[in-house]
Amino acid sequence: MNRTTILSNLIAELESFPEIKLLDAKKDKERFSRDFFDYSPVLEQKLGGCIADLVVRPHSVKGAALVAGACKRNGVPLTLRGSGTGNYGQCVPLSGGIVMLMGNLNExxxxxxxxxxxxxxxxxxxxxxxxxxxxxxxxxxxxxxxxxxxxxxxxxxxxxxxxxxxxxxxxxxxxxxxxxxxxxxxxxxxxxxxxxxxxxxxxxxxxxxxxxxxxxxxxxxAVAWKEVAIDCGNWGEAVDLMQRCSRSAVELRLCSLLEKNILEKIPEWSGPSMGKHRLLLLVAPDGITTIQRLAESAEAHFTLLGSENLQSGTGLRELSWNHTTLHMRSSDRAWTYLQLLLPQPEIEAMNILKSRWGDDLLWHLESVSQQGMQRLAALPLVKWKGNDSLNELMNHCRDLGAVLFNPHVITVEDGGLGVIxxxxxxxxxxxxxxxxxxxxxxxxxxx
Ligand SMILES: Cc1cc2nc3c(=O)[nH]c(=O)nc-3n(C[C@H](O)[C@H](O)[C@H](O)COP(=O)(O)OP(=O)(O)OC[C@H]3O[C@@H](n4cnc5c(N)ncnc54)[C@H](O)[C@@H]3O)c2cc1C
Missing domain, CATH: 3.30.465.10 (Uridine Diphospho-n-acetylenolpyruvylglucosamine Reductase; domain 3)
Structure with a gap:
């Protein structure tokens, strides 16, 4: 049976189920076949043309199971989609087939x-x-x-x-x-x-x-988190302070560090740039005085921004993790990024990389707990200069002992630790x- 006949049979079967809505318009198929893979110029080239043959939206778990059974019996690929905000083309249907929207299963x-x-x-x-x-x-x-x-x-x-x-x-x-x-x-x-x-x-x-x-x-x-910004003139001192904050006995929800060149290009939700590197923290109320003391002992500038306001959409959360990348790309689409766990001592590796890559590599760090240890994850901004340059940079990071979670690949393994x-x-x-x-x-x- 050819592909068109197989698909017509599948559609006829799915149409008979009231639990499932079918979306066959070209604009729906295009829209629901994409995610945020365009953060990677490498993936953009590879995935730009992938498109589903049909989009379906089940209204219940039973409906999703009916779709699964129909795809299996007809041998048609099935790709699941939540909100489609992934960065690596995770929900892009590489071989066409059905994209199933899971949003109505939301109880x-x-x-x-x-x-x-x-x-x-x-x-x-x-x-x-x-x-x-x-x-x-x-x-x-x-x-x-x-x-x-x-x-x-x-x-x-x-x-x-x-x-x-x-x-x-x-x-x-x-x-x-x-x-x-x-x-x-x-x-x-x-x-x-x-x-x-x-x-x-x-x-x-x-x-x-x-x-x-x-x-x-x-x-x-639940904790009523407070937003704090700390400005430091020296990068090494900023990294040191970040580590002292995240290793203290203070409850934190977020501990990010942005190089000053980044701060100048992103929204001023943490206050205007002071021409310094900035730590962004979400701190439990009982930890504020301790974080202020640590900042002052490092001669850094401490600002209590106030309580976190989840209604606003302009909080520190929205300046952190890949939202930093999003804002940088709004300023210039030539920015892309990497994700790595830095080798220790982190500052040495960062200095070596900075001396080779200059302002084509801007540091964005996130403090994370890795198997119980405080580590620095980096989501550096990288100026796109082509595949060869990106590969050279990634090899440079690996040679220094960084663990790379490559955001420019499509498989689970290549984006993770590289092993099956x-x-x-x-x-x-x-x-x-x-x-x-x-x-x-x-x-x-x-x-
Ligand atoms: C600006 C920006 C910032 C981001 N920040 C972060 C971050 O801080 N941390 C982070 O981890 N990620 C981040 N991401 C990536 C992404 O937004 C998150 O991982 C998000 O949680 C994905 O949810 P989603 O509903 O959009 O999933 P989708 O993109 O729809 O799907 C993600 C994957 O899950 C699969 N999937 C969806 N539903 C199901 C299901 N029911 N069963 C099995 N598989 C399913 C899909 O097939 C796909 O492979 C960011 C992305 C952007 C663009």
Whole structure:
């Protein structure tokens, strides 16, 4: 049977289900086949032409399972989409087929009052979930800087960490994701409940090895965070202060450091640039005096900006993580970025890289907890000068001992530690044995 006939059969089957809305207009197919991969000029070249044959929006878990079964029986690729805010083309359908929008599966099923553990459907927006949790005295442990628009399922399947990582590490750290409900891709799909251990293989697998319909996650007690900016004239002293703040006994939600050239190009939500490097912190109220004392002992300029206002959209959250990249790209589209864990001592590696790359490499650091240790993650801004130059820079970082999470590649493995996770591949064998889900993104899958 040719591709057109297969698709017509599939569409006829899906049209008979009231639980599913079909979107066949060219503009919908184009819009829902993209994410923010244009942050990478490399991916832009590769993915610009990829387009779904059909977009579907199920209204229930049952509807999503009907789509999964129909795709499997007809051998049509199925790519899942939350809010489409990923940066690496995670939800771009490389081989066409169906893109399934998960946004209508958005019920918050349960918040356990005594433990704070929440069970929520995949498409629930993190902003909506956070609002609901705050009304119960809880908050999410980890949020991407796209927290207003991104979905919880897309964050777990495609993201890694962000606001909160200074304390809670990354989504794949034990204890953050406690369980999942998934739909298998079989002739007659099953809805399975996975415990914490079994969920690990689905976490950050780009929706290649199971359809997440709901997740159970840990939360933390709500804190009325205060926004603080600290300006330092010297980069080495700024890095040192950042480390002293994040290693202190003060509760932090965010601890970012921006090189002064970045501050001059992004919105002035943390105050006008003083021509210095700036630390941006979200601090628990009882930690303010300590952070002020640490700043003053480093002869840095401390500013208490006030309480975090989640309504505004102009808070420190929206200047951190990849939002820094977003603002820099608004000033000049030639900026792209890298993601790395710096080798220790960080300042030495940064100085070596700076002396070679000058102002084509601007430092943006985020303090993170990595397996219980405070480390510096870097999301440096990189001036695009072509593939060869980017590769030379990445090799330079690796040679110095940095761990690179390459944002210019499309597979789970190449964007991660570069190695195949056999548990992810085993999960695909179990839950998507014919390789229908998001083909081309799991390198370890050879079928
Ligand atoms: C400006 C900017 C800032 C960002 N900041 C951060 C940050 O701080 N931290 C961070 O981690 N990321 C960040 N990101 C990337 C992205 O926004 C987040 O990871 C976000 O949480 C993705 O959620 P989403 O709903 O948009 O997912 P999508 O982009 O829709 O999907 C992401 C992946 O998850 C898969 N998926 C979606 N739903 C399901 C499902 N139900 N089952 C299985 N797989 C599924 C998709 O197929 C895709 O592979 C940023 C991106 C931008 C553009």
């Amino acid at each position: 918050i099923r349960d918040i356990n009052i005594s433990t704070g553990v929440v069970t929520v459907e995949t498409g629930c927006l993190l902003g909506d979930l956070e609002k609901k949790l705050l009304s119960q005295g809880r908050q999410l442990r980890l949020l991407p800087s796209t927290w207003r628009s991104a979905s919880i399922g897309g964050f777990v399947a495609g993201g890694s960490g962000g606001i909160g990582s200074v304390r809670w590490g990354f989504l794949r750290d034990p204890g953050n994701v406690l369980g999942m409900e998934i739909i298998t891709v079989e002739d007659d799909p099953q809805i399975l409940q996975l415990d914490e251990k079994a969920s690990e293989a689905i976490n950050h697998a780009y929706g290649t090895n199971g359809i997440i319909s709901a997740l159970t996650i840990a939360t933390s007690p 996770d056999s548990e992810q591949v085993k999960a695909k064998q179990l839950f998507d044995p014919e390789g229908i889900l998001n083909p081309g993104k799991l390198k370890g899958w050879k079928k």
